[in-house]
Amino acid sequence: MERLTEVPSRASPDSATATPLLDVRDLTLRFGGVTALDGVSFSVCGSELFAVIGPNGAGKTSIFNCLNGVYRPQSGSIELGGESLVGRPPAAIAALGVARTFQNLGLFGHLSLVDNLMLGRHHLMRTGFLSGMVWWGRARREEIEHRAAVEEIIELLELEPYRAMPAGMLPYGVAKRAELGRALAMRPRLLLLDEPVAGMNLEETEDMARYLLEVRRDLGVAMILVEHDMRLVMDLADRVLALDFGVAIATGPPERIQRDPKVIEAYLGGFVSDSALSHALPHTLSHAFPHDHEGRRGAGDPRDTGGAS
Ligand SMILES: Nc1ncnc2c1ncn2[C@@H]1O[C@H](COP(=O)(O)OP(=O)(O)OP(=O)(O)O)[C@@H](O)[C@H]1O
Numbered sequence: 416m417e418r419l420t421e422v423p424s425r426a427s428p429d430s431a432t433a434t435p436l437l438d439v440r441d442l443t444l445r446f447g448g449v450t451a452l453d454g455v456s457f458s459v460c461g462s463e464l465f466a467v468i469g470p471n472g473a474g475k476t477s478i479f480n481c482l483n484g485v486y487r488p489q490s491g492s493i494e495l496g497g498e499s500l501v502g503r504p505p506a507a508i509a510a511l512g513v514a515r516t517f518q519n520l521g522l523f524g525h526l527s528l529v530d531n532l533m534l535g536r537h538h539l540m541r542t543g544f545l546s547g548m549v550w551w552g553r554a555r556r557e558e559i560e561h562r563a564a565v566e567e568i569i570e571l572l573e574l575e576p577y578r579a580m581p582a583g584m585l586p587y588g589v590a591k592r593a594e595l596g597r598a599l600a601m602r603p604r605l606l607l608l609d610e611p612v613a614g615m616n617l618e619e620t621e622d623m624a625r626y627l628l629e630v631r632r633d634l635g636v637a638m639i640l641v642e643h644d645m646r647l648v649m650d651l652a653d654r655v656l657a658l659d660f661g662v663a664i665a666t667g668p669p670e671r672i673q674r675d676p677k678v679i680e681a682y683l684g685g686f687v688s689d690s691a692l693s694h695a696l697p698h699t700l701s702h703a704f705p706h707d708h709e710g711r712r713g714a715g716d717p718r719d720t721g722g723a724s
């Protein structure tokens with residue numbers, strides 16, 4: 416399989432044994448008779464790029480919604496840097512450093528790109544409007560500090576040419592990058608990426624892959640990637656968790672996951688014999704999830720909205 420991009424620095428091989436930033440244990444989430452997550456456990460280290468894959472309905476979005484407090488799991492624990500997240504409201508979880516990008520973009524269309532990124536920093540601002548008038552010196556210093564942080568993100572993601580453009584007028588690939596910028600402006604410790612290349616062409620996908628690697632290298636943010644583009648996942652992820660019907664069927668480096676018979680069977684429903692599958696997964700999976708996502712749930716799925724933005 417042709418590589419999307421050069422991978423300069425995967426997290427060190429022993430990152431899996433380091434103290435995790437995020438520790439998820441036995442997570443179970445039910446909706447009536449449907450078990451969306453069934454005793455799922457995994458951990459993510461600081462600056463690790465961790466991917467979650469699985470067929471439609473496997474529970475990927477449900478994991479994000481538990482992590483950012485939109486859903487409350489029936490049982491299990493979620494700890495970020497040793498602090499429990501279960502039961503906290505989404506805003507409190509965002510304040511602890513969990514940011515999320517949205518598949519359907521969380522930008523305000525009429526605001527400029529810069530203002531959208533400044534809004535991403537809102538929860539970090541200590542000075543409100545009234546106190547800002549009284550303590551104008553402090554408010555001004557804070558404003559300068561926030562602008563500098565936003566400028567750093569604009570530079571990193573090469574968004575300079577678009578800074579004054581209303582977000583609603585940005586070309587699609589740039590808007591997805593701006594959405595990444597908005598989430599990064601929250602200065603997260605953990606970034607949840609919900610299908611960051613959905614609907615992108617190959618060139619835009621390659622660009623996004625490069626930016627994600629740069630974000631990890633320059634900002635050291637841990638990321639969880641939910642993505643149907645298997646080439647992107649296998650190229651970028653340090654480790655992959657494969658889900659099927661809410662159950663974690665495999666966790667490990669991409670090379671191992673794409674040869675795991677259980678993972679292959681989950682995608683193909685057991686149509687093919689094990690021997691025929693041994694090297695077939697990347698190819699198979701890119702067919703299982705074509706780029707245009709036809710036949711998948713469309714934009715506007717209520718389960719993909721809400722959260723820590
Ligand atoms: N709010 C909800 N109410 C009822 N059932 C839900 C809800 N959210 C998720 N589910 C169910 O939980 C299971 C997991 O759904 P989830 O959206 O997490 O899957 P997914 O892996 O993100 O799928 P996709 O790839 O299609 O986005 C599915 O059976 C789904 O129908």
Ligand SMILES: [Mg+2]
Nearest residue numbers: 472475476477
């Ligand atoms: Mg989903």
